[in-house]
């Protein structure tokens with residue numbers, strides 16, 4: 100049996116969650132069109148049972164939150180957490196979707212990666228959108244940095260070359276134990292996934308009206324075979340944001356609640372009674388109290 104921990108990193112919005120979902124074949128990480136929607140570390144577990152022809156493998160993927168130049172305390176914490184993770188894992192998958200020179204984010208991440216000995220695989224995602232010339236240029240530019248053990252072009256959303264990524268990631272693994280039961284795809288409690296689903300819907304419904312200052316906290320979670328009762332508080336940064344989130348005659352919040360509820364029902368396999376409240380907590384992203392309160396700090 101081979102096993103190990105693999106960190107998935109890259110600029111916001113390059114398709115980390117989509118790739119992780121494609122590898123695992125289930126919706127665990129949350130994929131939206133908004134940058135930096137993944138704040139917490141979500142682990143996905145890929146297990147292939149041993150057969151007569153093939154050795155068994157287990158990869159535990161760590162979906163590292165958006166790494167970027169810190170702008171506030173939340174950013175500092177995330178960058179620090181990411182660096183610590185890099186030293187501890189068996190391999191790193193760095194995902195990009197374009198040329199190295201295009202976005203300001205990639206050179207920053209590459210500088211971070213140079214300081215880490217852990218083997219690294221590069222995935223150039225969204226090849227369905229990139230022309231062959233552009234792809235070749237990106238390939239050569241990244242190859243020139245000399246820090247990657249392999250480079251693979253993928254379309255995570257179309258499932259293209261995802262198998263190659265799995266194969267390359269297997270090379271990171273060492274003889275080791277099975278850390279988790281074979282049928283487990285994530286070790287996160289379902290209520291965490293539920294809060295991420297609510298946040299995903301919020302970001303979808305809000306467009307750009309309320310930027311990333313929303314957090315979701317599950318206050319009530321009562322499971323029954325037929326009905327799960329869930330109460331969640333949506334925290335926003337400003338009083339004016341509260342009105343926007345609720346919407347005219349409560350319509351926006353109702354929409355968020357309805358589409359979140361439908362996905363949660365599919366996830367849990369029960370009917371769901373979902374109640375949402377909106378509360379203002381000013382500048383929560385800059386307060387140590389709020390950071391630990393929302394679980395961003397040990």
Ligand SMILES: Nc1nc2c(ncn2[C@@H]2O[C@H](COP(=O)(O)OP(=O)(O)OP(=O)(O)O)[C@@H](O)[C@H]2O)c(=O)[nH]1
Pocket residue numbers: 109110111112113114115116117118129130131132133134135136137164165224225226227228253254255256257
């Ligand atoms: N065309 C195309 N779009 C993709 C591909 N992979 C992901 N996307 C889209 O890109 C957007 C961002 O994908 P995510 O998986 O949320 O990106 P992420 O890197 O996890 O983003 P954060 O969690 O914010 O860091 C979504 O709209 C995806 O549908 C791809 O291979 N091709």
